[in-house]
Amino acid sequence: xxxxxxxxxxxxxxxxQDVALRCDPISGHVSLYWYRQALGQGPEFxxxxxxxxxxxxxxxxxxxxxxxxxxxxxxxLTIQRTxxxxxxxxLCASSSQTGGGxxxxxxxxxxxxxxx
Amino acid sequence: AQSxxxxxxxxxxxxxxxxxxxxxxxxxxxxxxxxxxxxxNRGLQFLLKYITGDNLVKGSYGFEAEFNKSQTSxxxxxxxxxxxxxALYFCAVRDRxxxxxxxxxxxGTRLLVSP
Numbered sequence: 001x002x003x004x005x006x007x008x009x010x011x012x013x014x015x016x017q018d019v020a021l022r023c024d025p026i027s028g029h030v031s032l033y034w035y036r037q038a039l040g041q042g043p044e045f046x047x048x049x050x051x052x053x054x055x056x057x058x059x060x061x062x063x064x065x066x067x068x069x070x071x072x073x074x075x076x077l078t079i080q081r082t083x084x085x086x087x088x089x090x091l092c093a094s095s096s097q098t099g100g101g102x103x104x105x106x107x108x109x110x111x112x113x114x115x116x
Numbered sequence: 117a118q119s120x121x122x123x124x125x126x127x128x129x130x131x132x133x134x135x136x137x138x139x140x141x142x143x144x145x146x147x148x149x150x151x152x153x154x155x156x157n158r159g160l161q162f163l164l165k166y167i168t169g170d171n172l173v174k175g176s177y178g179f180e181a182e183f184n185k186s187q188t189s190x191x192x193x194x195x196x197x198x199x200x201x202x203a204l205y206f207c208a209v210r211d212r213x214x215x216x217x218x219x220x221x222x223x224g225t226r227l228l229v230s231p
Contacts, residue, residue, distance in 0.1 A: 033218065042206055042221035056214050091159060102148040102167035102210060105219055107160040
């Protein structure tokens with residue numbers, strides 16, 4: 001597609017349920033990122049994929065959070081046993097190259113998660 | 117660690133007046149700096165970036181930013197504000213620790229342009 005596509009756009013879930021958030025990056029982009037944005041805050045890094053390899057997951061807050069990108073394209077961020085503090089906007093982003101060079105990172109519209 | 121600071125939570129400007137949204141940075145090495153805009157209930161949209169070269173960078177929607185190494189600043193500017201420019205603006209810096217590029221964002225500045 002023309003841009004980074006995320007689904008669902010809005011998700012309300014009950015505490016303790018699992019949720020899966022999907023990201024379809026810009027076609028041909030090898031780098032994929034997940035960020036989380038709390039209300040009134042800047043986005044914070046969660047994890048990074050280079051093709052299908054998860055090269056950094058240092059930003060995942062705990063082991064309830066996991067992500068995968070099995071074929072190097074679509075990625076899924078899964079949150080198990082959701083808690084109210086997980087409520088946030090989850091942003092997916094992609095860029096065309098790895099490493100440096102200042103490549104532009106393009107963001108999707110976000111998945112707005114509310115845990116009740 | 118690489119970081120950026122946006123000292124103003126909100127900037128108010130009248131339509132037609134020039135606007136400035138401030139950003140300062142703290143990096144080791146050469147800074148790669150970015151500006152993004154976020155409209156209500158939307159994701160982040162790329163505006164412009166500074167990698168190297170001219171200190172004045174031009175971007176989308178008539179925005180520009182001035183890189184100032186001595187003041188470690190990268191302020192976003194526009195000569196004539198529009199009401200439609202009202203949004204949340206984020207400054208970001210590249211962090212290359214770990215061998216890949218990721219962005220570290222500021223806390224954001226809300227721009228309110230009044231008619």
